[in-house]
Amino acid sequence: TRRFKIAAIAGDGIGKEVLPEGLKVLAAAAERFGLQLEFTHFPWASCDWYIQHGEMMPPDWKAQLSGMDAIYFGAVGWPALVPDHISLWGSLLKFRREFDQYINLRPVRLFEGVPCPLAGRKPGDIDFFVVRENTEGEYTNLGGVMFPDTEREMVIQESVFTRYGTDRVLQYAFELANARQRRHVTVATKSNGIAISMPWWDGRADAIHAEYPDVTVDKQHIDILTARFVLQPDRFDVVVASNLFGDILSDLGPACTGTIGLAPSGNLNPDRRFPSLFEPVHGSAPDIAGKGIANPIAMIWSGAMMLSFLAAGADADPRCGEAHDAIVAAIEDVLREGPRTGDLGGTATTVEVGDAIAARV
Amino acid sequence: TRRFKIAAIAGDGIGKEVLPEGLKVLAAAAERFGLQLEFTHFPWASCDWYIQHGEMMPPDWKAQLSGMDAIYFGAVGWPALVPDHISLWGSLLKFRREFDQYINLRPVRLFEGVPCPLAGRKPGDIDFFVVRENTEGEYTNLGGVMFPDTEREMVIQESVFTRYGTDRVLQYAFELANARQRRHVTVATKSNGIAISMPWWDGRADAIHAEYPDVTVDKQHIDILTARFVLQPDRFDVVVASNLFGDILSDLGPACTGTIGLAPSGNLNPDRRFPSLFEPVHGSAPDIAGKGIANPIAMIWSGAMMLSFLAAGADADPRCGEAHDAIVAAIEDVLREGPRTGDLGGTATTVEVGDAIAARV
Numbered sequence: 001t002r003r004f005k006i007a008a009i010a011g012d013g014i015g016k017e018v019l020p021e022g023l024k025v026l027a028a029a030a031e032r033f034g035l036q037l038e039f040t041h042f043p044w045a046s047c048d049w050y051i052q053h054g055e056m057m058p059p060d061w062k063a064q065l066s067g068m069d070a071i072y073f074g075a076v077g078w079p080a081l082v083p084d085h086i087s088l089w090g091s092l093l094k095f096r097r098e099f100d101q102y103i104n105l106r107p108v109r110l111f112e113g114v115p116c117p118l119a120g121r122k123p124g125d126i127d128f129f130v131v132r133e134n135t136e137g138e139y140t141n142l143g144g145v146m147f148p149d150t151e152r153e154m155v156i157q158e159s160v161f162t163r164y165g166t167d168r169v170l171q172y173a174f175e176l177a178n179a180r181q182r183r184h185v186t187v188a189t190k191s192n193g194i195a196i197s198m199p200w201w202d203g204r205a206d207a208i209h210a211e212y213p214d215v216t217v218d219k220q221h222i223d224i225l226t227a228r229f230v231l232q233p234d235r236f237d238v239v240v241a242s243n244l245f246g247d248i249l250s251d252l253g254p255a256c257t258g259t260i261g262l263a264p265s266g267n268l269n270p271d272r273r274f275p276s277l278f279e280p281v282h283g284s285a286p287d288i289a290g291k292g293i294a295n296p297i298a299m300i301w302s303g304a305m306m307l308s309f310l311a312a313g314a315d316a317d318p319r320c321g322e323a324h325d326a327i328v329a330a331i332e333d334v335l336r337e338g339p340r341t342g343d344l345g346g347t348a349t350t351v352e353v354g355d356a357i358a359a360r361v
Numbered sequence: 362t363r364r365f366k367i368a369a370i371a372g373d374g375i376g377k378e379v380l381p382e383g384l385k386v387l388a389a390a391a392e393r394f395g396l397q398l399e400f401t402h403f404p405w406a407s408c409d410w411y412i413q414h415g416e417m418m419p420p421d422w423k424a425q426l427s428g429m430d431a432i433y434f435g436a437v438g439w440p441a442l443v444p445d446h447i448s449l450w451g452s453l454l455k456f457r458r459e460f461d462q463y464i465n466l467r468p469v470r471l472f473e474g475v476p477c478p479l480a481g482r483k484p485g486d487i488d489f490f491v492v493r494e495n496t497e498g499e500y501t502n503l504g505g506v507m508f509p510d511t512e513r514e515m516v517i518q519e520s521v522f523t524r525y526g527t528d529r530v531l532q533y534a535f536e537l538a539n540a541r542q543r544r545h546v547t548v549a550t551k552s553n554g555i556a557i558s559m560p561w562w563d564g565r566a567d568a569i570h571a572e573y574p575d576v577t578v579d580k581q582h583i584d585i586l587t588a589r590f591v592l593q594p595d596r597f598d599v600v601v602a603s604n605l606f607g608d609i610l611s612d613l614g615p616a617c618t619g620t621i622g623l624a625p626s627g628n629l630n631p632d633r634r635f636p637s638l639f640e641p642v643h644g645s646a647p648d649i650a651g652k653g654i655a656n657p658i659a660m661i662w663s664g665a666m667m668l669s670f671l672a673a674g675a676d677a678d679p680r681c682g683e684a685h686d687a688i689v690a691a692i693e694d695v696l697r698e699g700p701r702t703g704d705l706g707g708t709a710t711t712v713e714v715g716d717a718i719a720a721r722v
């Protein structure tokens with residue numbers, strides 16, 4: 001039996017509350033399917049750590065994590081203590097870049113039992129993936145301020161798109177679509193307003209599309225694309241987007257299916273040279289942190305995604321895939337039958353929902 | 362009686378179908394309220410013109426339009442004939458910049474009689490403004506390609522934010538909120554990912570906020586903000602955003618109220634040194650163009666916004682304001698009672714809806 005080494009990082013806010021539930025469910029799955037999951041906990045990549053040490057992570061963080069098969073991550077950020085751009089660029093965004101997690105994979109799916117904010121939509125109507133570029137694009141700290149603190153002050157912010165970075169995310173999206181039934185890719189763009197990078201991005205999409213004759217494509221400007229998430233969510237299969245546009249679409253998509261408290265994500269290094277990172281989309285949620293009411297399902301589902309990713313590796317272990325399916329089935333059961341946290345209209349605690357899912361696995 | 366000189370530009374696609382309905386309603390309002398509206402039609406700022414002349418507008422376009430009080434604009438763009446970045450940068454985006462229309466004002470409002478895609482929302486629940494910066498920010502053609510057509514190809518795209526441009530849009534938003542009942546401004550940001558310009562933008566928002574002690578503020582990252590448009594649309598009053606974020610929010614907001622076929626906009630030069638431009642948000646809609654089925658209400662409502670803007674100028678004419686109110690009331694009536702175009706579940710034509718509204722004014 002292959003032993004998987006997994007880093008567990010709780011981070012900040014509700015990250016600390018949902019991570020234990022995720023671990024609980026993974027332990028239940030490991031037990032049932034005979035998996036060997038070995039967790040190592042790390043206290044850093046959190047604002048608490050920053051307050052004590054003046055940096056988000058120890059200098060040797062990369063060495064500490066490099067031998068891991070995956071990172072199971074809660075959430076980071078606590079703006080009242082540490083400005084977001086420090087906490088995030090010092091941890092999560094560093095992982096994404098330095099571990100070359102160039103795919104951010106985010107399923108959007110409407111479940112039975114989850115009240116949908118969109119009128120008249122039923123489970124099955126909404127079931128697609130957002131594939132987000134995760135290492136470059138609009139997320140940079142390149143640029144600067146000229147004439148600071150004067151009337152003439154101006155700021156330049158640069159986005160960077162490489163063919164290397166763009167082609168591989170497009171390729172991943174087309175591969176994913178090609179393996180699905182509908183075989184459709186929607187390319188998010190804004191080539192009518194952002195005049196250099198986005199027309200070029202469209203050109204790369206055309207070039208990669210040429211390699212996948214069985215996949216159909218449409219390009220949509222990000223403004224109307226967000227509108228269509230609300231008006232026609234059933235038309236999507238795989239949506240591929242730049243770092244910023246993918247960030248937006250992968251919050252909006254889950255909102256359209258009821259709550260971002262369910263949305264999982266994988267920050268993938270498909271080459272498996274570095275550990276991939278699995279985390280809920282929701283973030284640290286300071287407004288509800290410490291109350292024990294956060295929905296742990298995004299965290300738990302992220303754990304299932306992690307198993308599915310491990311199952312597909314070189315040391316493929318089919319039991320990981322089975323464990324994934326069992327966890328998702330348990331989530332479906334609990335969403336249908338309860339218990340439910342407040343975001344879904346229930347009164348259950350984080351722990352109660354975690355227990356219920358673990359019991360069903 | 363002050364005579365207002367207005368440029369009428371149909372542009373492309375459904376612009377040609379909805380503009381006449383807008384003009385029809387404005388004529389009815391002029392008649393009823395004794396306004397003097399003098400329209401001059403221009404065939405350019407269209408892809409047809411481009412095909413014939415190799416440019417979107419004649420060299421002296423600015424001189425031709427400079428004496429106008431306003432521009433009443435249909436839509437531009439026909440990607441099958443002319444790439445969007447050529448047609449738009451050669452016309453609409455040129456107007457916005459060269460006529461310094463630095464505010465893009467877009468109301469978001471749920472009307473009675475319009476099926477809301479969000480479950481359980483009623484008219485009155487959604488009623489806010491998106492105030493979008495309209496001249497700078499992410500919309501630039503600054504940057505370029507390095508190592509073109511090779512594996513090493515990379516693209517830089519620059520965004521430009523000036524204090525001058527940022528402060529004035531923030532100021533406009535705070536003024537607007539200050540005159541409303543709820544006095545709340547939501548600032549769209551992404552300072553956790555876009556590391557130079559957005560933290561700076563947040564700082565400018567704080568600085569301008571200090572001038573408006575009666576207005577409350579919250580800052581929201583664009584990802585979660587789009588989610589909240591769907592989940593909590595009732596919490597917004599005035600949303601202020603950069604060029605790109607405002608573009609996204611002002612398509613998404615109208616989608617949340619049923620159809621972008623209703624959404625009007627004003628591209629305002631509040632200093633009145635240059636003509637302001639009023640246009641529907643929807644664009645040229647090639648997919649339904651030529652069929653006579655486009656919803657003309659966004660165009661008609663844009664005309665009402667134009668009158669309201671003219672009413673507030675130095676040569677203020679209160680009858681313009683009354684005409685605005687009468688047009689909006691007529692739109693409300695028709696939305697409640699029909700006729701309705703296909704996007705609202707009806708079978709009426711563009712002309713029938715225009716006639717019905719004109720008859721009620």
Ligand SMILES: CC(C)[C@H](C(=O)O)[C@@H](O)C(=O)O
Pocket residue numbers: 192193223438449608642644
């Ligand atoms: C057509 C396009 C360039 C334009 C924009 O992005 O500004 C449109 O979407 C709008 O919102 O007016």
Ligand SMILES: CC(C)[C@H](C(=O)O)[C@@H](O)C(=O)O
Pocket residue numbers: 077088247281283553554584
């Ligand atoms: C916290 C933030 C930097 C991050 C992002 O924008 O990528 C988050 O919103 C996400 O989607 O993972």
